[in-house]
Amino acid sequence: MLNKESEGYEAWVRDFEAERERRAATGDPEWERGAALDPALVRSLQRFQVGEDGDGSALIGKADRAGDPHYARAVRLFVAEERNHARMLALLLAAGGAATLEGHWSDAVFVRLRRLLGLRVELLVLMVAEVVALRYYRAVRDGAPDPLTAEVAGRILADEERHVPFHCRRLREALAPLPAPGRRAATLAWQGLLAGAGAVVAVDHGPALRHLAVTRRAFARDVLRSSGPLAGAIRGAGPAAGLREAARV
Template sequence: MPDDTAQGFDRWRCQFEANRHRRDPDWNQGAEIPAVLAASLARFQVGEGGDGDGMIRAATRAGDGYLAAARLFVGEERDHARLLGRLLAAGGRPAIAAHWSDAAFRSLRWRAGLRREVMVLTVAEVCALRYYEAIRDGADDQLTREVAARILADEEEHVPFHVHRLRLDLFSLPAPARVALAAAWWALAIPSAAVVAVDHRGALRLLGVPAGRYLTETLRLFGSVTRATLTPEPVGAEDRPVRAGPADGPGPAV
């Protein structure tokens, strides 16, 4: 059985704790952010700053080791919102208070148990990976690239963290239950990635990533995440880094 002790999540806690001590970028250099990208970043900022209290409440029943790591994870997500807010301010661009896509994700997580909470979060994190990679690689502005690179590096740790948690919960399920769960997960992931592709298509096009390519690559990555999560034998998949970009083909394989 996978390790559910404090030591099982110690490396995540240590990583998230170390991240708290990083220096901010030099905001004084300012930023030149095109309007279409600024509007896109503002929408992502709302999602990054989402309420993590529900996850923390659910995590209290999952052991002290996971709870400590989960608290730090939530803090890191909130720091992403802060970084994006500072970036927008450095570029003289406004933030927004709310967006319908964030409200939709919040509704899915409302009073959810830990399993559903983490599964919904994982979908959001996977959708974010290719987005931040596109900004890191395609933005003209140095500060924008720097902020995106930092957030992307964090998100590449967040997904394996969630996989680790889910494998503890799901590894003993019989094959039919895993197939059903994979299908439900895909039923959330496909429209979620499509919404990002359509809603942010102008920014993605500016960054050199057509919406269709974003959608295809995000779903390929999600396919690798579902397999890592739902493989019935403990294979240490949660210890493998997650990278944006091309991956194995999509599909609810288990």
């Protein structure tokens, strides 16, 4: 088992590389099966596909400037996994007879926020999107009646459950120099941003969530509930070892 806390980012590089090899050995889902996609779910998946389809150049550049070559390598492997998510969602939509979108306002807002300042702010905003994605892909995996859709969502969810602890660790290191009140203020602000994002997604994707048997209220509540353990771990007030479990809340 990889000890990512004691070994540094070399262990994360090995984790990402092992996942890449496992993914190559497993191969893609059987796209030729086709997908029966509800129109509301099509619109929802199209928006999430846009969010996954960035080149990650800004994050990679900031990771390079952070001075740890192992972290920079791990970030590149993370970006590759996100782009693979975009690829799979595009193929899923195609299997259901739907196209992808050129862009969406929600993605544009997140990109602007992420690029405002340095790596710390980039990761805090990115973590908002990652935590919302956890609940979304769990809803699709568990609620989609179409087998191909459920399989794709399950694959993406498994990656996101690894990504959240990765980013949490870096954020914990980034916030460590701040005094305790400063760390608490930063994580409280992050929780507030996450609560707002969860509410916006719940409203914007309401018809798809209803198709998946998840109410808007339950979605927003679950996103907010997951923020407490993660915020504690980010500011060093919670056990780092429980991050993977917190990602599954």
